[in-house]
Amino acid sequence: MAKARLQDVAELAGVSMKTVSNVVRGYVHVRPDTRARVQRAIDDLSYSPNASGRSLATGRSGLLALAFSDISIPYYSELARCVSTLARDRGYRLLLEQTDGTLEAERAIVSASEAGLVDGVLFQPSVLGSAEIAQHRGDVPVVLLGEATAPISVDHVMIDNVRAASEVTQHLASLGAKRIAFVGHERATLSPTSKVRLAGYQQGLEEAGLSLDMDLLLPSHAVSSHDAARAVSGAFDAGVAFDGLVCRDDLAAIGALRALDEAGVRVPDDVVVSGWDDVSMASFTRPGLTTVRPDLLALATSALDMLEQRIAGYDEIGRHRLVDFELVYRGSAPERRVAAG
Amino acid sequence: MAKARLQDVAELAGVSMKTVSNVVRGYVHVRPDTRARVQRAIDDLSYSPNASGRSLATGRSGLLALAFSDISIPYYSELARCVSTLARDRGYRLLLEQTDGTLEAERAIVSASEAGLVDGVLFQPSVLGSAEIAQHRGDVPVVLLGEATAPISVDHVMIDNVRAASEVTQHLASLGAKRIAFVGHERATLSPTSKVRLAGYQQGLEEAGLSLDMDLLLPSHAVSSHDAARAVSGAFDAGVAFDGLVCRDDLAAIGALRALDEAGVRVPDDVVVSGWDDVSMASFTRPGLTTVRPDLLALATSALDMLEQRIAGYDEIGRHRLVDFELVYRGSAPERRVAAG
């Protein structure tokens, strides 16, 4: 009984298929009595429209892909929540694509091996270079999220990472930190994210009148608290002295806090620490985490706006937008230096 | 140039559409030279198959829906990662459906307002009762995840929550806790999750020879660290004495740890604490969180197995499977009581 088709409804109601279609889709010019009759037939047959048929006929699926490396990373899951909610308001559902940060999977995202599935793609690349992104098949609209260097041809939204990193670095310096380390970038090839944040870190050091010390770059194996903790305790064991930590992301910062705690270092008294993303956990570390909070809502809104325009046919050069961020001050690097306890 | 169809490829290669289709899908019985010719045509036109057309013709979309309340809750995002990875190995992609724990959205999940979009649904209900789930339209196979009381007609996987809660409660008791509170269930109507865990908590108390004290039930407004922290500090302020906390989930436990820390209570010396889920953050709290770790891989595998069988036509009564869990011991309630510091 599950298989009622438009045709079946039409026959039962004694109208044409198209009229049923019109009723289903809420078309205005249907006489009330016709509409009622059709509706009854729909209910009787418990008809539900077939998405494949519809999308084949219309060329639209109502699906957007959301692609990034790993949904279990809190920043991405919070981003996904935000995008998913906003997308639903606009009548779209989300297809989740995890790339695990592999080149292969990221290539697959932009090469659109399958047409007609999604109407558009929101993509935060981790490793794919702008050159490869640029030659993506124009079949399906793409908007890029995040720090990757985007080709001019493609829409792109991010926050001003360099400025944010510079500001947060200067903030740590303003609290008296002289030897500020950077934690959590990749050991070998830098991700675009690490690259821009490191650039801002360096700029912030300069503005604060501090010099860059390569010993204070503490790379981590992966984006995880675990590896960041190892990096920090490793530096500690190696006798590297520091009194400030700019962490690549909150996950790294959480690992760093843990490592510092185990080493008996007090935060913020001995070392001040900052994170990045303001994931929900950042307010539950002890002390709370001072962090860069991107305006996620603006990011997602802007991205969806541009994507919808592309879907609607907009076909100009790529737009590159910056959205706001703010520094959130918590105990790990308070707004004003508290008297040391 | 984006719009090559099967027909176009067929013409260019001088074969029938069906042969092109066979090549695309890797059908075995195609002569090598034919295959090569077709492949060249595919490349020349940079043809990519249209998913809507295919799924209309085959009745399969290769999509599964994964539905739960909120992807930004770490347990769900870790579950999503796991399911997504396993699903991809089986040739499926994931559609993300957030219900926000609303009745309306959960109804929409099981009522299948749209047919043909997904081949199956994995659904962890938060509020929908088994009665309503039972009368779901049989159009699309559903497998239930988690603690909700599932109708016998529908497949279901979970861990033995009652036993797990009982064990963890007994563990806290074995560490000497006499007044063990439960933190993080809903204030008004209990979610199925809270219900079974509370039941296990009560059972665990009994087995440990402790009695249930209603004052030691500390409900929280929402599933969040924030509200759990408020519940705990509220109890504290109200003069409720406790020396153990069984938390409904890790998020609650993280909030509880924070509240205890602010109140100057030492963990595990003064109060022992347990969480639930073993989210990745659970090993980065200080102290680390003793918690119930469900075998996520087994859960997801089992769920996908059953779903695939349903998709393949299996049509018997619902299967109800339990997967393993284990207690992970960390500092918040160590395996053996350490000498008080």
Next chain:
DNA sequence: GGTTGTTTTTACAGCGCTGTAAAGCGTCCG
């Protein structure tokens, strides 16, 4: 009553693909 204009309904093609059934073709064997 005829004319014009508007609203409502319809027939039909076709979106892009695959399943079916059957035809074509080459090979092997008696």
Next chain:
DNA sequence: CGGACGCTTTACAGCGCTGTAAAAACAACC
């Protein structure tokens, strides 16, 4: 050399829906 068999390929219908264009029904007006 004919027939049987297995491998390849094809024609065609149809999956369920919507856009188009045009017909039908109705309303308004002279």
